[in-house]
Amino acid sequence: MISVDPSSPLSPVEQIRSQLAAQIRTGQIPADARLPPVRQLAADLRVSAGSVAKAYRELESSGLIRTARAAGTRVNPGYATTEPLIQAAENLAHQAIKDGLSLTEAQGLLAHAWAQTRPTSK
Structure with missing residues (x-):
């Protein structure tokens, strides 16, 4: 588990x-x-x-x-992620491994992308 x-x-x-x-x-x-x-x-x-x-x-x-x-x-019901998001995460993992990144480095890339795409509050 x-x-x-x-x-x-x-x-x-x-x-x-x-x-x-x-x-x-x-x-x-x-x-x-x-x-x-x-x-x-x-x-x-x-x-x-x-x-x-x-x-x-x-x-x-x-x-x-x-x-x-x-x-x-x-x-609780209703919290399963959609298949396209799961596929995107798997693609990121495969590419990160192919590029020789550690899990921590891949998480850092995701955190950076997340920060760049979140709307800023005014």
């Missing part, structure tokens, strides 16, 4: 949050799927339960998941 790299510059919380968000948006984790309980995922990833809980809170605040005591933590 997901993994945490202790050597990553990203915190465990951000690694968990971003991987789950990507899997929800690509449909790898479908709408209404139940996510593992906090303690179980923390044990599986060998991180603190607080890290998983914080990642879940951030995903919940962005609307990707919902938590109910009896029903557990589930994926």
Whole structure:
């Protein structure tokens, strides 16, 4: 499902949050799927339960998941990304690898492009 790299510059919380968000948006984790309980995922990833809980809170605040005591933590419907966007991301990944870029460098390029295309507030 997901993994945490202790050597990553990203915190465990951000690694968990971003991987789950990507899997929800690509449909790898479908709408209404139940996510593992906090303690179980923390044990599986060998991180603190607080890290998983914080990642879940951030995903919940962005609307990707919902938590109910009896029903557990589930994926909200309507957040899957469109196929053209997934294809564009795959194309970026393939080209970045072909050009010898690291994941961090490719993410930097995307962040730069994102900043250039976002409308500026007046």
